[in-house]
Amino acid sequence: MILGGFFIFAVLVVIGVISLARTAARNRGEHVPRPSPVLSYDLERRVRALTDADRLLHAIKLIRQETTLGLKEAKPAAEAIAAGRPLSVSPGRPVSPLIGTLAGRARELKASGRFEQAVHLVRGETGMGQAEAAAFVNALESEADTA
Known part of the structure; x- marks a missing residue:
């Protein structure tokens, strides 16, 4: 009976440690700077086709799926492509x-x-x-x- 209780306790501790490790890894990932939006010609062409069809949300989703960009970076990139503006490699520096x-x-x-x-x-x-x-x-x- 005591051995069964110890086993359950050990399993719960392992699950807790794994959960804490995953949370810590996720939190560390939030502070890692994301790369600048440099999109392939093909991706930019597909995003432009979506924005031309008034599907901005789909264009943003496509950028996020095919790059490491988050919503904060993908939305302005899609809007820039839709407006025909060049993307910037770093803030204030044109491509x-x-x-x-x-x-x-x-x-x-x-x-x-x-x-x-x-x-x-x-x-x-x-x-x-x-x-x-x-x-x-x-x-x-x-x-x-x-x-």
């Missing part, structure tokens, strides 16, 4: 003219110190493997190098 090309977007990510995100972008849009995409990103020169 580079090269951002429309895959190489330009990967170059921007690499220049801002986000090499792994650049590799992920290249892999996602081309189907390259990890090594191929990393070699592609490594071969990109920054805009400062080409000037």
Whole structure:
């Protein structure tokens, strides 16, 4: 009888610890800065089609599903696309003219110190493997190098 009570107590303690760990992880995630809205050409095209059809909420949902952006970042991004305004990579800084090309977007990510995100972008849009995409990103020169 005592052994059964101890077992139930141990299970409840484990469940409590797991719950606290999940809550702590969720809370830590709220303080992690989200990446700037750099959308692929395909995603931007689909968002524009939705906003042209007066489906802004669906456009925001699509942005949130396909990026790591939250509602606070996805709504202004969808509204900017609908209005034909350029997205900003960082507050107050317009998107580079090269951002429309895959190489330009990967170059921007690499220049801002986000090499792994650049590799992920290249892999996602081309189907390259990890090594191929990393070699592609490594071969990109920054805009400062080409000037």
